[in-house]
Amino acid sequence: MTDIKKGLAGVVVDYTAVSKVNPETNSLLYRGYPVHELAATQPFEAVAYLLWNGELPTDAALADLRATERENRALPADVKAAIDLVPLDAHPMDEVRTAASLIGARDLAGNGSVLEAGGSVEDNLERSVRLFAVLPAIVAYGQRRRRGEEIVAPRDDLDYAANFLWMTFGEEADELVVDAFNQSMILYAEHSFNASTFTARVITSTTSDLYSAVVGAIGALKGALHGGANEAVLHIFDEIGSAENVNAWLDTALAEKRKIMGFGHRVYKRGDSRVPTMKAALDALVEHYDRPEVAALYDTLESEFVSRKGIYPNLDYPSGPAYNLIGFDTLTFTPLFVAARVTGWTAHIMEQAAANALIRPLSEYNGPDERHIEGYVVDAAVLAAAERPAEAQ
Ligand SMILES: CC(C)(COP(=O)(O)OP(=O)(O)OC[C@H]1O[C@@H](n2cnc3c(N)ncnc32)[C@H](O)[C@@H]1OP(=O)(O)O)[C@@H](O)C(=O)NCCC(=O)NCCS
Structure with missing residues (x-):
């Protein structure tokens, strides 16, 4: 009898240097740092940098990342138009998934990478930063349009968390609220081989592109047993x-x-x-x-x-x-999780791509025994091929 690991429970499928979950000591480390230390001391941008690069940023590197993040914050007009096509009573995760998919298609179109869709490490790092930067605008606009409110443009003078709240509510949040929100983003950023991250790694393992992996991960996160x-x-x-x-x-x-x-x-x-x-x-x-x-x-x-x-x-x-309490609608919660977890997903996508092996498990068949279509006569050549010894095929 095959020992089936239903739900892959307890199965170790690969190495990762991104995070370590230790249920024995009840600890979670991102690249070696306890997550509660990061939440207490770092802006989310620095934690994103850590997950992608393995080290916390220097002041100059953080300033660079923040500058790129600010440049890519605004919701592009065509992505906004695509979001507007999603019915208002659809789940906002469908909106986020659609927007991420369009962003990917626009970015990959015309770059000749259809056959090498995986892309280089530099390409994937840039794509990760751009997705991280634009997701708050997608999530914030989603909540606003469901409330019948106009889009709010990003503010260049605010850091990631404060600007996210600004774009959602159209007013500047108190420091305590920004801090609580920043901490939640950090805590949600990464958690080893959870279902959505594993989905992203499976998609990456076929040498598909980073955006497809993120879109698949969004689908996995939508479920109530995970992000929902x-x-x-x-x-x-x-x-x-x-x-x-x-x-x-x-x-x-x-x-x-x-x-x-x-x-x-x-x-x-x-x-x-x-x-x-x-x-x-x-x-x-x-x-x-x-x-x-x-x-x-x-x-x-x-x-x-x-x-x-x-x-x-x-x-x-x-x-x-x-x-x-901050004022987010209940339907916006899982999209917020996407904005945070995209950092972990993309770190894993790059790690998977760097040491890839196609992820393809086996299954134990428990369907009907072999049977045949009535009246069908097997072609002699096909029969001969099927009966040829395995090594000759
Ligand atoms: C997260 C979760 C899927 C983990 O599940 P799992 O490791 O597969 O564990 P199981 O679902 O097999 O649960 C083991 C037992 O605990 C019970 N259990 C686990 N979580 C439970 C919950 N939230 N409420 C009630 N019973 C629960 C199960 O019913 C099962 O009982 P049984 O042995 O009598 O059948 C599960 O705890 C759950 O569904 N939680 C609620 C959803 C949630 O909060 N998800 C976010 C995860 S970060």
Whole structure:
């Protein structure tokens, strides 16, 4: 009997130097640095640079990256037009996926790289920076158009996180809010061979191009078991209403064998290493916006669920309510995850391309036994070829 690793659980498929998840010590390192240290000290741009290049940037390198990021921030008119074609009641992830696909097609067209679509390391680094720079405009415009609001042009005097909030809300955010948002971007940036990153690596392994890999990853991230979970947490909060309803709600949900979104993790079984940092940012936002009832619901559901099931929150649990307090619509949460994770995806795409092996696992067949089309007479030549010894074929 073949030992099937359903869902590839526990299977190590390759090396990576991008990040290390250690469920035993409950730690997550990006290129060796603990993620909570990065979140406490770095702007997201510096973490993006670290993921791509392996080292934190010097002041000059950070200034260079920031200059390129500013140059590529605005939403190109044709990409905006393509977004406008997406029905307003489609999921915004469909919008982000469509925009990323068009950006790729425009960029790759006419560069003669159809047969060598993978591109050089320099090409892929430039593409990664440009995608990273334009994604906030795509996400911000998505939320605005769903609210019937006009697009807001980027501001050159603001760094990545502050400008992202500016383009979304059309007003300058407080420093505390920018800091909480910046931390969430860093915490979401990278997480080893998760489903979307692995999707990007599979696509890259066929020597397809970086954009196709990112578009595939966006599709994988859309699902509720992966990126869609932070959105689902808010739906649960809306259903429960307030802390005093938690017990009754949980009784029913568990009796119905529902999965409680924002809890559990394939790798971490004793708690997600990113949660304490994001929870501290959420607490700061709760105080800033004076919304203690959010913290009460959060804490009650967490302690009840942990005591009943022994399953701990993952990053989506604190980030959902944090994004809600900042003012993001629930449907925008997963697109925000894309804007953050594109850094990790592209770092992995470049790593995969640099030491490539086609990713092609095997399967164990469990369909019907061999059978034949009634009345079909096999051609003698075909039969002879099929019966030839393997080494002669
Ligand atoms: C993330 C997730 C898919 C990991 O799943 P996994 O490693 O495949 O673990 P399983 O789904 O096999 O879960 C093992 C057991 O815990 C239970 N469980 C895991 N997460 C649960 C949750 N969030 N709510 C209720 N039960 C849960 C499962 O029902 C299963 O119970 P069983 O053994 O009685 O059937 C899963 O925990 C989940 O669906 N969580 C909710 C979605 C989410 O927050 N995703 C974001 C991940 S960062």
